[in-house]
Amino acid sequence: MTVGIVLVSHSPALAEGTAELVLSLTAGGVRVLPAGGNSDGALGTSPPLILDAVMRANEDGHGVLLIPDLGSSVLSARLLIDDLAEGVLALADAPFVEGAVAAGMAASTGGDLAVVQAAAKEAWSFRKDPD
Amino acid sequence: MMDAARTRAWLTAAARLINANSGHLTALDTAIGDGDHGLNLRRGFEAVTAEATGDTPGAVLKAAGNALIDATGGASGPLYGTFFRRAAKALGDAPEVDDAVFAQALAAGLAGVQTLGGAAEGDKTMVDALAPAVTAFAAGGDAAAAAANGRDATESMTARKGRASYLGERSIGHIDPGAASAALLFQALCSVTTD
Numbered sequence: 001m002t003v004g005i006v007l008v009s010h011s012p013a014l015a016e017g018t019a020e021l022v023l024s025l026t027a028g029g030v031r032v033l034p035a036g037g038n039s040d041g042a043l044g045t046s047p048p049l050i051l052d053a054v055m056r057a058n059e060d061g062h063g064v065l066l067i068p069d070l071g072s073s074v075l076s077a078r079l080l081i082d083d084l085a086e087g088v089l090a091l092a093d094a095p096f097v098e099g100a101v102a103a104g105m106a107a108s109t110g111g112d113l114a115v116v117q118a119a120a121k122e123a124w125s126f127r128k129d130p131d
Numbered sequence: 132m133m134d135a136a137r138t139r140a141w142l143t144a145a146a147r148l149i150n151a152n153s154g155h156l157t158a159l160d161t162a163i164g165d166g167d168h169g170l171n172l173r174r175g176f177e178a179v180t181a182e183a184t185g186d187t188p189g190a191v192l193k194a195a196g197n198a199l200i201d202a203t204g205g206a207s208g209p210l211y212g213t214f215f216r217r218a219a220k221a222l223g224d225a226p227e228v229d230d231a232v233f234a235q236a237l238a239a240g241l242a243g244v245q246t247l248g249g250a251a252e253g254d255k256t257m258v259d260a261l262a263p264a265v266t267a268f269a270a271g272g273d274a275a276a277a278a279a280n281g282r283d284a285t286e287s288m289t290a291r292k293g294r295a296s297y298l299g300e301r302s303i304g305h306i307d308p309g310a311a312s313a314a315l316l317f318q319a320l321c322s323v324t325t326d
Binding site: 038039040043044045046047048071072075076078079 | 165167171200201202204205206207208209210212213247248293294
């Protein structure tokens with residue numbers, strides 16, 4: 001089983017670049033899909049685009065962790081979680097890049113949706129200046 | 132009384148007002164946000180005009196909410212989309228409703244917006260125009276004037292939600308673009324309910 005991950009950013013490049021990073025750090029062992037930008041591919045958010053990525057990330061049926069960056073990404077992610085059946089989708093309360101990498105590692109080692117969600121949240125504690 | 136035709140008339144009136152004021156909304160958003168509010172909402176309400184049809188007020192508002200969520204492209208899409216979808220849910224499938232029932236539906240919409248966005252009155256958001264307008268509508272008062280007053284009151288507030296909150300006190304002196312668009316929404320509503 002592998003939990004899917006969808007990266008929701010205002011920026012297509014940021015979502016795609018973060019997905020690339022997660023894939024490389026997990027040796028491709030996780031289904032991570034970018035959902036960045038609006039329907040025109042410009043800066044913004046598109047709930048239909050996110051939903052499409054969620055469906056593709058959930059091909060195994062083990063659920064999907066949504067990782068939003070900020071603003072309307074967060075609102076769109078919350079909205080979709082309300083819309084979909086419970087257990088399909090969880091929201092990552094996490095820093096975008098660090099949370100994505102932590103979630104990717106947890107998913108690639110077989111963690112379930114709750115474990116992957118918790119791993120992302122734990123990324124808040126990765127200090128860069130411990131002092 | 133609201134039926135499907137009058138509900139649709141509200142939305143098309145709102146779309147016209149949003150379209151006519153889209154430059155102004157974008158200018159407000161350029162001052163304290165990311166400068167896309169007018170453009171986003173214009174796109175969203177174009178989709179509403181095309182897609183918000185149905186046999187009941189609830190059906191029309193639900194279609195409007197879905198259109199806004201799908202087409203808008205910024206935070207206002209999920210927020211206004213939730214406003215209409217929650218109102219639709221409260222209306223159910225009644226073919227027409229009196230103003231008291233419609234007022235309750237608007238209150239449900241407002242509650243949905245506040246749950247999704249986490250904003251309270253005074254945070255310098257659309258809630259500062261929506262909340263007094265919903266209260267005024269329920270009391271049979273002038274909801275458009277209440278929304279406009281709420282919009283104007285955001286000028287002296289410090290933003291605590293959204294992109295403008297990064298500016299902190301530098302957001303003071305600017306009207307919130309979301310409150311400005313919410314005032315247009317209630318201006319449109321009053322234009323179809325006052326006869």
